[in-house]
Amino acid sequence: MRINSKLAKFAAVGLTLAYTGLAHAELNVFACEPEYAALTKELAPGASVYAATTAMQDPHQVQARPSLIAKMRRADLVVCAGAELEVGWLPMLQMKSANAKVRSTEEGLFFAADQVDTLDKLAQVDRSMGDVHAQGNPHLHFDPQRLLKIAQALSAKMTALDPDGAAGYQAALADFSQRWQAAVPVWQAKAAGLTGKKVIAYHTNFRYLFNWLGMEQVADLEPKPGLPPTSGHLASLLKRAGKGDVLAIIVASYQDRRGADWLGERAHLPVVMLPMSVGGNDQSQDLFGLYDSVLTLLNGVK
Secondary structure: OHHHHHHHHHHHHHHHHHHHOOOHHHOEEEEOOHHHHHHHHHHOOOOEEEEOOOOOOOOOOOOOOHHHHHHHHOOOEEEEOOOOOOOOOHHHHHHHHOOHHHOOOOOOEEEHHHHOOOOOOOOOOOHHHOOOOOOOOOOHHHOHHHHHHHHHHHHHHHHHHOHHHHHHHHHHHHHHHHHHHHHHHHHHHHOHHHOOOEEEEOOOOOHHHHHHHOOEEEEEOOOOOOOOOOHHHHHHHHHHHOOOOEEEEEEEOOOOOHHHHHHHHHHOOOEEEEOOOOOOOOOOOOHHHHHHHHHHHHHOOO
16 A cells, blocks of 8 residues: 555656646745644645654754744745644744744644644643643644644645645645545554553653544653653552553653653553654654554554
């Protein structure tokens, strides 16, 4: 499936460019996270796309570096997860870049979370709760149906910004949608044995993945969202793991795994590091590879 998918993608890219000429090259896109850089490239193969972060970085914690400011200053479109994931750094970049085009979602700002229903919305938050998101969990790129809706909305946004490229965007969206919808049942079959499995994880990065697969995160390595594991909290997790129903301990590619390793050694549980996004490991070079890799790693737990 992967080989045929790549061949189809290359053919579609050629058709898309034939439709649009140089239209895509006129769009300069700043993506806050690598998953949205990858999605943009699927939908606009000729666009110039820059990813502000990598799968090895915590997307909550980003410095407003001069290089990022310069990239945003030239952007026609900024694509981010939203739901306040980037609240600690995106406003600073917007202010310092002085690019009026990307300050409003009415113009060149796009939030993925605005396009779908998010999980775990909170009516009220306060600082005592830690790093939580009132607008819901922002790590929604591991839900294939939500991601397809985001792709449709992002394609429409690019068409609005670059109407001369409309035919090309439509062709690229149609191709991506066909390949994505063909891949989903293959992934679901691959993940059939994971339904009902319980894990301990670091943060709620994989909330949508577990929800989609019917898995359950029974505990968090963080005592509160955004806080590193403490000895007392790890001791409580060791007691929880003693029930014998936990499959594995899950950490994301950018996270410090020392607490997970401590717990895994004492609880006799495997520690699985999953790529958080595109580029999180050698197998995750696009969105299709990301899903393939995550499911392979989970299925490999013994």
